[in-house]
Amino acid sequence: MGRVFKERTSVNEALQLFLESFSSLRHxxxxxxxxxxxxxxxxxxxxxRDVPHYRRAAMDGYAVRASDTSGASPANPVFLQLSDEVEEGTSIWVHTGAALPEGADAVVMVEDTFTSGDMVEIRSQVYPGKNVGQIGEDIKKxxxxxxxxxxxxxxxxxxxxxxxxxxxxxxRKPVVAVIPTGDELVSRDRAGDVPPPGMVLETNGLMASLYVEKWGGIPRYTRIVPDRPESIKEAIQANLDADMILLSGGTSVGKRDHAPGVVESMGRLLVHGVGVSPGKPVALGVIDEIPVVCLPGYPVAGLVALYFFVRPGIRKLGSVPQLPETILRKRLTAKISSKIGYVNFIRVIFEGDRVRPLTGAKSGALSSVAKADGYVLVPEHIEGYEEGQEVDVFLVE
CATH class of the missing domain: 3.90.105.10 (Molybdopterin biosynthesis moea protein, domain 2)
Incomplete structure (x- = not known):
């Protein structure tokens, strides 16, 4: 591969190419x-079966024959005798959910009655079926x-x-192999030690694994792989039994960025370079019918790639239905600037009924996402939004 991106593919086109490259799991x-x-x-x-499978009282009260309550009102009550069975002139106390006694066809709510000894004063007329749950009323066989x-x-x-x-x-849930790559990475097993300059703790794989689990997949978080094509190839080969493979890091065009080239050598590289900022270096491919996403090493760029490609990929693999996302309409407290030709991922903080853009938040500053309440997506054909303009705000998951 050359040292420049082959082309910049739009987000929508890249996602379509990616989702069309593999099938849903049917296991x-x-x-x-x-x-x-x-x-x-x-x-x-x-x-x-029928649910409920018997006629039941829908209220606490007295099971009666509805015809025995004709004309009943507070000013003109009807008197019925308490009994062990319902027949003309009698009633039985029932709890909510109890089987309706034989002979009864209605229930008078306890609030519409007064009891004295073995007599019940009925102060409300009911009709057949009143306060009664019928067989199959909820679900029929x-x-x-x-x-x-x-x-x-x-x-x-x-x-x-x-x-x-x-x-x-x-x-079955899709199994997603998460493979962190990079000579600069230090295992979190050594998190107690401050890494030397030029070395960083591996956190992108942790983030990716947790999102995979949140979105319905089973993450397989592997050891750190060095920035060598043969090592990356071996890691991919060892995980070809997974349903999706995520390579974290090594996606740009530097001397140590080998992930897209390895994917291309082993299968098909569909996209390398997407019109999204941050997140341009993302690469998408397929190896042996297994979808592969190469996530940029900068944490926020990697997060954007997770949102835009890994989440819909997991949903397709697992046949998870597309549910409407929670979108809030908020006014901006400050102007947003963006790059033409890119979908811009702008982190924002809620301030009352408005949102404030996080300024100076670069793609390497993952804490900016942790501080953010949501994000605004500025389309590629718009230069930005003005202060006070109403925008769609997506919540950070």
Whole structure:
């Protein structure tokens, strides 16, 4: 490879090329409901029973025949006798969720009654079915409950449990190999020692691994690999059983930047150089049908590549549905300047109902992301935004 970027690809085009280069995983596994939250259903769920499977009281009160309450009001109450069964002129006390007694077709709320001895004063007329949960009112037998591809939440697990299920079939999580590269990196096993000048603790791999886990993947965080093509190649070969490979560092055009060239020698290099700032040196490829992302070594540039390419890549592999992102509309307290031809990732801090851009925050300053509440994406065709202008703010995950 030459020592310059072959070309600068737009973010949207780069993402499309990347996502089209691999297929979703179709491997499945069965999990207990207790472990299914955040997983994706691998098959539709059809109800095998009615929920509820019996008529039940929807309120605390008295089960009655609705016809016995005709005309009842506070000024003109109807008196019914407490009994062990419901028939003409009688009633039975019921709790919420209790089976409705035979002969009853309604429940009078306790608030609309007054009890004295074995007589109940009914102060409200009810109609058949009032305050009664009918069989199958929630879910009917043979009803479709969830479709394949549904992202399961805790409330969904409760619905599945109500159907009598204790396990569910979901798509397997993608395994993502995270391979940090760089002669300047020091293992965090030695975090207690201050590295000598020119050496830094390896933190990008940690960040990438945690985001992989957050987005639904299983990270495989490897040892640090030296800046040598043969070493990077060996690390990739050792992880070709993964579903995605992330190489952190060595993506630019310097003498020690070998990652894109190694990917190209082993498979297809789809993109090297993307119109995003920070994050231009990102490279995307595929080896043996396994997607590969080469993350820039500067921490914020690497984070941008994670957001723009790794997150959607994991979602495609795991068949995770695309959910709408939380976007806030806020006014700027100061002007934002940006590069034409690049999508600019601008970190911002909330100040009341406005946002303030973080100035002087370079791509090597990861703490600027930790300080930020969110970020603004300035499109490639816009020079920036003026103070007071309303912008879309994405939350930092």
């Amino acid at each position: 499945t596994e069965e999990l207990p409901l207790e472990a299914c939250t955040g997983r994706v259903l691998a098959e539709p769920v059809i109800s095998g 043979e009803d479709p409950v969830f479709e394949e591809g549904h992202l399961l939440r805790p409330c969904d697990a409760a619905v599945l449990a109500s159907l009598g299920l204790d396990r569910v079939k979901v798509f």
